[in-house]
Amino acid sequence: MNITLNKEASRFGEAFAIGNGHMGAMVYGGMKTDRLDLSENTFFSGNKSEDDNQAGASEAFYKMREQTAAGDYAAALETSHKFYGKRGNYGTNLPVGQILITRMDELSETSGYERSLDLENGIVSSRYMQNGEQVTRQAFASHPHNVIVYEAVCDKNDMNLCISFQSLRDGEYVKYHIGGIFFVCEAHETMHSDGTTGTLLCGKVSIHTDGFPEAKEDGVYIKRASRVSLYITAITDFKEEVLEKEKQILQLQMKMNRTFVKVDELAVEEIREAHRQDMQALYSRVTLDIGDQPLVNRMFQMGRYLLYSSSREDSLLPAHLQGIWNDNVACRIGWTCDMHLDINTQMNYWPSEVTNLPETAVPLFRWIREDLVPAGRKTAAESYGLKGWVGELVSNSWGYAAPYWASTLSPCPTGGVWTITQMWEHFLTSQDKKFLKEEAFPVIEEAVVFFSAYLFEDKESGYLTCGPSISPENSFVVDGKIYQISNGCTLEILMIRELFDIYQKACRVLRRKNKRMKETADKAARLLPYRITGNGQIAEWNHDYPAADLQHRHTSHLLGLFPFAQITPENEELAKAAEAVITAKLTPEENWEDTGWARSMLMLYEARLRHPGKALGHIDSMLTNLLEPNGFIIHPPTRGAGSFDNVYELDGNTGLTSCIAEMLMQSHDGIIRILPCLPKQWSKGEVKGLCARGGVTVDISWDENFCQVNFGSERSRRITIQYGEIRKTILLKAGNTSICLK
Known part of the structure; x- marks a missing residue:
């Protein structure tokens, strides 16, 4: 399955993404010069801090609680400055640089130019005629060999090239030699850190050619070649022992050479074949073919491809805001290229279970356990005065868990809770009790410790409430002034409700009976219920002050729906009140703050409400307004999230993939629903390999006259299924069970 750009698109620098879970690159084709923008899956700038939380923050928090309970939002806003976390050396992910491959020949106009990304094999290709010869170029990032490969081939031995490296990073060092390029970069920047901390990167380009190379000060020049192959690798000192710079470079270089020496001896064909097999194995687990919907089919697989290209079992870090890529935009604006925990990181991983990519979430789970939770214990103690752990709205490579440094995003202590629900989803789909017991349950239980103590009684209603906190990233208006902080935000209540419910279920699975289990059950029953406002909508706050932006992109109070x-x-x-929120957000639609992930949420809500026409309408809107020619779904500059340009975000693509899966199969509440949100335009199709909660795989074939379903299970069991108005319980035998539903 290919995504193809024609000649005109390529001239304007449209990029394709290649990645493998360790390294990524943006590949740009051109007539005169090809450019590879390199990025590494770490947050280069910034560093781990032991004092992210402000001294006296917990006292300020409880003072804010009293002030918001009294309705004195102005005083709470003033007090919040004593609560914020320290920005210090928070940092951001930065692009490494560019490898330029420039033709030094006199070139004629090209003809027949075509460039494509082969999703199944993970290979970017371009081909065209120039100077009377066929030129072919390929690029791919091999996970088995941890190397980016770029290859240029022509019919004749007449390619004259210059290969060079350019970087905007501090401390750049480049050495050209006849066999390739060695480069060093330091990631220092001052927008998100103080410019003194950051990781060090060493990179290597190995050049293989049948031409005649010569190293000069500005690059490696190659004459009379018919084939040139570049093997590119890089390594950073992320979480390594801190040494003097010269010693650090030497150590990294030695480590890189040890792992790269065998790869350097391999032929391109051998590396490419191992890469193809690796990518095909992941791609083919789930197939989708909806008749007359080639773009929908392709974008479904695009989201999967971007996820498993960004995140593998042995990746050092989970996928950040942009996966593993960096368009040099998100890192140069206020909201950083990091792990946002109020939607983006979560949406990145939603396809991991349902589209049969469970290993992609392994680095997320590792990062939660090893980085977020330890830092979150300090935040719980120092910013809230409580036991347990807590994660706020933003985080980074080192597990930053302290409150954000502005009232628009702080406090927001349920970011970590939302993130760990993915661990519960992994158990539900895999039924892996060992994972639940050893990895997920300790994290879940320690979060419960915090939130059980965090709740307090609302004196007016008698319900348990919480806060103060914000509803990401919205504001409300009191007496003409804008505020964000209040008690009893719907997002926070529904997150705590979900956490307590997960804990109860996990205890039953693991046969745990303790006082905390009873305590959470009692407290869950006393939580503030959903409230419907006078205009028939799910309330966003536990007050009726109007939102500052009625069509704000965030809809966090609807997460109980999806x-x-x-x-x-x-x-x-x-359900009717949730739909009323969506309608209001889109009235008028041209004023909706449209972004990739925000549009994904709307389509996912409609999929759960089983409104196929509306869900498809959101898909069509996304593919019309937010889709770049290269398959990337963007976050354009909006009034609430300004930027100097469009920003690529991984979550727009993964959100779309999740929605398509949700329209074809749902498995919450113990029921497997077949084609629950099927638009009439999708009248014929087939999907194979979807994974339902409960450890069941689902294949569906349908047209206007029949629906055939095949269930796969490792053990015999009874399941409840629903198709239209038909609901029944069936017996699955170990292996495969097929039924016809129409």
């Missing part, structure tokens, strides 16, 4: 299942169509009152 990804959770606290609101379902069976509860008609809440």
Whole structure:
């Protein structure tokens, strides 16, 4: 399955992404010069800090609680400055630089130019005629060999090239030699850190050619070649022992050479074949063919491809805001290229279970356990005065868990809770009790410790409430002034409700009975219920002050609809109130703050409400307005998230993939729903390999006259299925069970 750009698109620098879970690159084709923008899956600038939390923050927090309870939002805003975390050396992911491959020949106009990304094999290709010869170029990033490969081939021995490296990073060092390039970069920047801390990167380009290379000060020049291949690798000192710079470079170089020496001896064909097999194995686990919908089919696989290209079992870090790529935009604006925990990181990983890519979430789970939770214990103690752990709205490579440094995003202590729900989803889909017991449950239980103590009683209603906190990233208006901080935000309540429910279920699976289990059950029953406002909408706050932006891109108060299942169509009152929120956000639609991930949320909500026409309408809108020619879904500059340019975000693509899967199969609440949100335009199709909660795989073939379903299970069991108005319980035998539903 290919994504193809024609000649005109390529001239304007449209990029294709190649990646393998360790290294990534943006590959740009051109007539005179090809450019590879390199990025490494670490946050280069910034560093781990032991004092991210402000001294006296916990006292300020409880003072804010009293002030917001009294309705004195101005005083709470003033006090919040004593609560914020320290920005210090938070940092951001930075692009490494560019490798330029420039033709030094006199070139005629090209003809027949075509460039494409082969999703199944993970290879970017371009071909064209020039100077009377066929020129072919390929690039791919091999996970088995941890190397980016770029190859240029022509019919004749007449390519004259210059290969050079350029970087905007501090401390750049480049050495050209007849066999390639060695380069060093330091990641220092002052927008998100003080410019003194950051990781060090060493990179290597090995050149293989049948031409005649010569090293000069400005590059490696190659004459009379018919084939040139570049093997590119890089390594950083992320989490390594801190040494003097010269010793650090030497150590990194030695480590890189040890791992790269065998790869350097391999032929391109051998590396490419191992890469193709690796990529095909992941791609082919789930197939989709909806008749007359080639773009939908392609974008479904594009989201999967970008996820498993960004995140593998042995990746050092989970996928950040842009996966593993960097367009040099997000790192140069205020909101950074990092792990946002109020939607983006979560949406990155939503396809991991349902589209059969569970290993992609392994680095996320490792980062939670090893980085976020330890830092979160300090935040719980120092910023809230409580036991347990807590993660706020933003985080980075070192697990930053302290509150954000502005009232628009702080406090927001449920960011970590939302992130760990992916661990529960992994158990539900895999039924891996060992994972639940050893990896997920300790993290879940320690979060419960925090939030059990965090709750307090609302004196007016008698319910348990929480806060103060914000509803990301929205504001409300009191007496003409804008505020964000209040008690009883719907997002926070629904997150705590979900956490307590997960804990109860996990205890039952693991046969744990303790006082905390009973305590959380009692407290869950006393949580503030969903509230419906006078205009028939799910309330965003526990007050009726109007939102500052009625069509704000965030809809955090609807997360009980998706990804959770606290609101379902069976509860008609809440479902109707949720739909009313969506309608209001889109009225008028041209004023909706449209972004890739925000549009994904709307389509996912409609999929759960089983409104196929509306869900498809959101898909069509995304593919019309937010899709770049290269398959990337963008976050354009908006009034609430300004930028000097469009920003690529991984979550737009993965959100779309999740929605398509959700329209074809849903498995929450113990029921596997077949084609629950099928638009009439998708009248014929086939999907194979979807994974339902409960450890069941689902294949579906359908047209206007029939629906055939094949269930796969490792053990015999009974399941409940629903297709349209038909609901029944069936017996699955170990292996495969096929049924016809029409």
